[in-house]
Amino acid sequence: MVGLNNSGKSTIVSLLKSDGDRNSEIVPTIGLNIEHFRYQQVLFTMFDMSGQGKNRYLWERYYKNCDGIIFVIDSSDRLRLAVAKEELNLLLQHPDISGRKVPILFLANKMDVREALSSVKIANAFGLEKIKDKPWHIFATSALTGEGLQNGIEWFTEQLSQSDLNN
Amino acid sequence: MSSADRPKEENPWIDAYSDPKADLQTFSTCLTLSDLNADDDHKLVIGDIGNGIQSKLKVFKGTSLTAELPLLTQPTAVKCVHTDRNEPRVAGIIVATGANVLVYRNCRPYFKFSVPPQECSGLEVEIWNEISTSEQLVKVLKDLSMEMGFSNLSSPSQNLLLMSPSHREEYISSKLHCVAKKQMVITCVTTLNKYASSERDVSVVLLATESSQLFIMDPETFTIINEFQLPDVCCNMYATGIYLVEYTLILAMRSGALYSLRIKHLKFITQLMTHTVSLLMVSHKIITANMDSTMSCYNLKGRKYWTINLPDNPLYMTGIPLPNLALHLTAVCFSRANINLYNDSSLVYVIATQEPIHSMVFGKYGQEEHALITIASSGTLDIKLLKRTAQFSNDYKTVQKNYVKPHEIKFLVPKKSKLFLEQSLRERQKCKEMHSWFNHSWTNMKVQVSESYIDALHSANVVQNEALRIIVEVFGLGPRMKIRTVLQNMSQNIMPMNYKVTFIYDAKLYKIHQPVVKVPLMVHGIPYSLETLVTCQTAVAGVVQVVVVSTKVILSATVNMPDSAGILE
Incomplete structure (x- = not known):
């Protein structure tokens, strides 16, 4: 799971993990957090990466062994859409990713914020239609309420099990 | 991404946002970035002059304007400081205008501080x-x-x-x-951390005034805690350090002098040749952008490290600290267009702009660490964010100039001709003989030169005209006078023949009775005296030139004739 800092990655992870022991206070991740959880008989091992500029170089170390990528976008931060796009381009051009058919789930988070952009607008801004060699999907979510997250993770699980079957 | 498929001169900046309709008019001193609401989301505070009609204080968050406050007078400077150490750490906006310092907190007027007026006679x-x-x-x-x-x-x-x-x-x-x-008028304002170097710490406000004073104001109590009398009006200053520990303040005076203030000691640094536009301090070095399109670097003792020519007149200069790259760049914007980034004295990048950038600020904006915010002459607000992968190298080539490094210049060397090849072959084969021959002729030439030098010393042959001595005398007061020319041959070897003495004069003034006097053959050492009569025609004193000629002019002497006016009448 990657995305810029303050986009809501850790909040989404804590939401996915379980409803019971959800952390009330999410602090900015340093380095990365590794989380294990089960969703619909699929065991996830999730690397929740730090999104801070100085820690983003860590992302590419984990590209090699990952089966799927969740890219979280803060849809209310219009200023840094360009930065997120830059990071996505770096990710797609990375040799460990570019040749593989890795499913990418885009989560346009913070849809509850008033000035948030719609998922369609973000897909256009990012030029997602140009990604032809990988399955991808974008969902508008709200990590505070969990809205939209269910659909997103269902699609992601489906994609992962499909690619697992093909192998 | 491998380095091969990367474009060579990759743009290290992401153009995040540009608003051509922002219509902002401000100076770089009225532009600041700060975490106003203590929510880790840095805001942009602008003291907008607004075409000189209505000044406004504007606060931008992300890409949108969140607050707008009217200002009664035009701002001199806008800064953000923490006024207390209470949690949450809400920063106050400080607006210097005229003799007053207005303090805003949470985008509301909070305090008004006036610089104490000066008592008059x-x-x-x-x-x-x-x-x-x-x-x-x-x-x-x-x-x-x-x-x-x-x-x-x-x-x-x-x-x-x-x-x-x-x-x-x-x-x-x-x-x-x-x-x-x-009433005082504040010329420039800067801030200095009071207790610690953290950006969330309380800062003291330094105010320089038109009457050559410097006040240090403590925003915790809104009182002046220190004041200095400066030798001149300070128009630019830069502060580093911590007020209660150690600090250095660099002051640029209106006369062009640079002073430093370190723990209450005012010290003269240097007198600049021109006025500074902008002032910076990067790791104990003072960098000034000057009005004569140069950028200079001095140390605190006034020794100059370097001066470079800028492509244009600089408008403002700001520091771009990049600790993750171990760099501290200097950005300079120019009166025509473009922003140049310098690492020390070498150009590392040129940000091309359509129009001149009037003001700029670099720092944390929103969630982003490295944001460069610029306002162009037309009022366009432009936000650039530094890429995570950005690299700056000192061998940046200006594409516009086609700059070629000296060692890369190729000379037009002609192809080796057949003659050249033969010669070089011969040189290799008969190098010994050639060398001995060269040495022989070299010594030969040296001998010849010395011989002729000694010859010249002995026979010290004086040149013809130097061998003659001439004395010209004028007798009488007019209107009739006599010019006597005495010639003497000083040379033993030469007997001058066929010499004549003649005169160059204004025929309206004088009449010379014997305009050409033949000189007899002159024997060595004997003076020959030749005389001729002159009559004045008018009552004006003039000049007569005596010339000795043979086939060419050999000698000449100029005689100032006496004034014969009184006598003529």
């Missing part, structure tokens, strides 16, 4: 107290202003003298009981 107070009629008052004040200088008068006196006569009566009656004091 007792004489002026007396004048104001004793004289009540406007005509008399103006007259006496005018005399006083001639005596002390207009700028040393108090503000009411200055206003009165500048006023149209019809308004004066009313002004005097309204101002009759107020004390004559001179």
Whole structure:
């Protein structure tokens, strides 16, 4: 799971993990957090990466062994859409990713914020239609309420099990 | 991404946002970035001059304007400081305007601080107290202003003298009981951390005024905690360090002098050749952008490290600290267009812009660490974010100039000809003989030169004209005079023949009876005296040139003739 800092990655992870022991206070991740959880008989091992500029170089170390990528976008931060796009381009051009058919789930988070952009607008801004060699999907979510997250993770699980079957 | 498929000159900046309709008019001193609401989301604070009609204080969050406050007067500087150490750490906005410092917190007016006015001379107070009629008052004040200088008068006196006569009566009656004091005008403002170097710490505010003073204001109590009398009006300053620990303040005076202030010691650094536009300090080095399109670097003792020529007149300079790249760049914006980034004295990148950038600020904006915010001449707000992968190298090539490094210049060397090849072959084969021959002829030439030098010393043959001595004398006061030319041959070897003495003169002034005098053969050492008569024609003193000629002019002498005016009459 990657995305810029303050986009809501850790909040989404804590939401996915379980409803019971959800952390009330999410602090900015340093380095990365590794989380294990089960969703619909699929065991996830999730690397929740730090999104801070100085820690983003860590992302590419984990590209090699990952089966799927969740890219979280803060849809209310219009200023840094360009930065997120830059990071996505770096990710797609990375040799460990570019040749593989890795499913990418885009989560346009913070849809509850008033000035948030719609998922369609973000897909256009990012030029997602140009990604032809990988399955991808974008969902508008709200990590505070969990809205939209269910659909997103269902699609992601489906994609992962499909690619697992093909192998 | 491998390095091969990367474009060579990759743009290290992401153009995140550009708003051509922002219509902002401001100076770099009225532009600042700060975490105003203590939510880790840095805001942009702009003191907008607004076409000079309505000044406004504007606060931008992300890409949108969140607050707008009207300002009554035009701002000199806008800064953000923490005014206390309470949690949450809400920063205050400080607006310097005229003699006042306005403090805003949570985008609401919070405090108004005025720089204490200067007491004026007792004489002026007396004048104001004793004289009540406007005509008399103006007259006496005018005399006083001639005596002390207009700028040393108090503000009411200055206003009165500048006023149209019809308004004066009313002004005097309204101002009759107020004390004559001179209002300060703040020229520049900077901030300095008070306790610790953290950006969330309380900062003291340094205010320089038009009357050559420097005040240090503590925003915790809104009082002046220190003040200094400067030798001149400070128009630019830069502060580093911590006020209560150790600090360095660099002051650029209006006269072009640079001073440093370190723990209460004011010290002269250097006198610049031109005025500074902008001032920075990067790791104990002072960098100045100057009006003569140069950028110079000095140390604190005034030694100059370097000066580079800038492509254009600089408008402003700001530091771009990049600790993750171990760099501290300097960004300079120019009066025509473009922003150049320098690492020390070498150019590392040029940000091409369509129009001149009037103001810029670099720092944390929103969630982003490295944001460069620029406002162009047309009021366009432009936000650039530094890429995570950005690299700056000192061998940046300016594409526009086609700059070629000296060692890369290729000379037009002609192809080796057949003759050249033969010669070089011969040189290799017979190098010994050639060398001995060369040495032989070299010594030969040296001998010849020395011989002829000794010859020249012995026979010290004087040149012809130097061998003649000439003495010219004029006898008489006019109108008739006699010119005697005495010639003497100094050379033993030469016997000058066929020499003549003639005169160059104005025929209107003089008549020379024997214009050409033949010189007999001259024997060595004997003086020959040749005489001719002259008659003055008019009562003007003139000049006669005596020339000795053979086939060419050999010698000449100029004689100032005596004034014969009195005698002619």
